[in-house]
Amino acid sequence: xxxxxxxxxxxxxxxxxxxxxxxxxxxxxxxxxxxxxxxxxxxxxxxxxxxxxxxxxxxxxxxxxxxxxxxxxxxxxxxxxxxxxxxxxxxxxxxxxxxxxxxxxxxxxxxxxxxxxxxxxxxxxxxxxxxxxxxxxxxx
Amino acid sequence: xxxxxxxxxxxxxxxxxxxxxxxxxxxxxxxxxxxxxxxxxxxxxxxxxxxxxxxxxxxxxxxxxxxxxxxxxxxxxxxxxxxxxxxxxxxxxxxxxxxxx
Numbered sequence: 001x002x003x004x005x006x007x008x009x010x011x012x013x014x015x016x017x018x019x020x021x022x023x024x025x026x027x028x029x030x031x032x033x034x035x036x037x038x039x040x041x042x043x044x045x046x047x048x049x050x051x052x053x054x055x056x057x058x059x060x061x062x063x064x065x066x067x068x069x070x071x072x073x074x075x076x077x078x079x080x081x082x083x084x085x086x087x088x089x090x091x092x093x094x095x096x097x098x099x100x101x102x103x104x105x106x107x108x109x110x111x112x113x114x115x116x117x118x119x120x121x122x123x124x125x126x127x128x129x130x131x132x133x134x135x136x137x138x139x140x
Numbered sequence: 141x142x143x144x145x146x147x148x149x150x151x152x153x154x155x156x157x158x159x160x161x162x163x164x165x166x167x168x169x170x171x172x173x174x175x176x177x178x179x180x181x182x183x184x185x186x187x188x189x190x191x192x193x194x195x196x197x198x199x200x201x202x203x204x205x206x207x208x209x210x211x212x213x214x215x216x217x218x219x220x221x222x223x224x225x226x227x228x229x230x231x232x233x234x235x236x237x238x239x240x241x
Contacts, residue, residue: 080211083232084211084231087211087229087231088213088227088229096227097226100148100150100151100226101215101226103148104148104226109150110149111146111147111148111224112146112147112148112149112152113145114182114183114225117152117155117179118172118175118176118179120152121156121171121172124159125168125169128163128168
C-alpha cells in the first residue's frame with residue numbers, strides 16, 4: 001500500500017470507528033488467510049475510492065469506509081505476522097518445535113484431535129462464567 | 141478437502157495456560173473464538189492458512205484477526221491429511237486505537 005492512495009487518511013478514518021461499526025464493515029469484505037492477499041485487497045479498495053471519488057461521491061463514501069477497515073485489517077495483520085515471525089524464529093522456539101516434531105514422529109506424543117481441545121476450552125469457559133456469576137451474586 | 145487438525149497433550153497444556161491468562165484478562169471468550177478460527181482455517185487449507193510449506197516446521201503464524209492475536213505453528217503430513225499444531229503462543233496486542241475494542 002502506498003501513501004499516494006490515501007492509506008494514512010483511511011487508517012485515521014478506521015481508528016474512529018466503533019468496534020460494532022468496524023465489525024459490520026469487516027463482515028462485508030472477503031478477507032483471505034494470506035496477508036499478501038489482504039494487503040492487496042486493501043490497496044485495491046483504496047485505489048477504487050480514488051477512481052470513483054470525483055464522478056460518484058456517494059459510491060466513494062461507501063467504498064471509503066470499506067477501504068478504511070481493509071487498510072486497518074492489513075495493518076494489524078502485517079504487525080502480527082512480523083511479531084509472530086520474530087517469536088517463532090528464535091533458536092529456542094525452533095528447538096522447541098523440532099523436539100515436538102520428533103515426539104510426534106516417534107509416536108511418543110499422545111495426539112489429540114483439535115476438536116477435543118476446543119471442547120475443553122468451551123467447558124473451561126462455562127465453568128469460568130459460572131464462577132464469575134457466583135462471585136457477582138455473592139458480592140451483591 | 142478438510143484436513144484433520146491434531147495437537148499433543150503437551151501443547152494442550154500450553155493452550156490451557158494461555159486460556160487461563162486470557163480468562164484473567166477477561167478475554168476468555170475471545171481466546172476461544174480465536175482458537176476456533178485458527179482450527180477452521182488450518183482444517184480448510186493448511187497450506188494457505190499459515191503459508192506453511194509441506195513438512196517444513198517453519199514458524200509461520202496464523203493470525204486470528206478480530207479475536208485477539210494468536211499464533212500457531214504446525215506441520216502438515218499430507219499422506220495422513222493431518223496438520224499437527226506444534227507451537228501455540230499469544231502476541232501482545234497490536235498498537236493503535238482498535239486495541240480498546
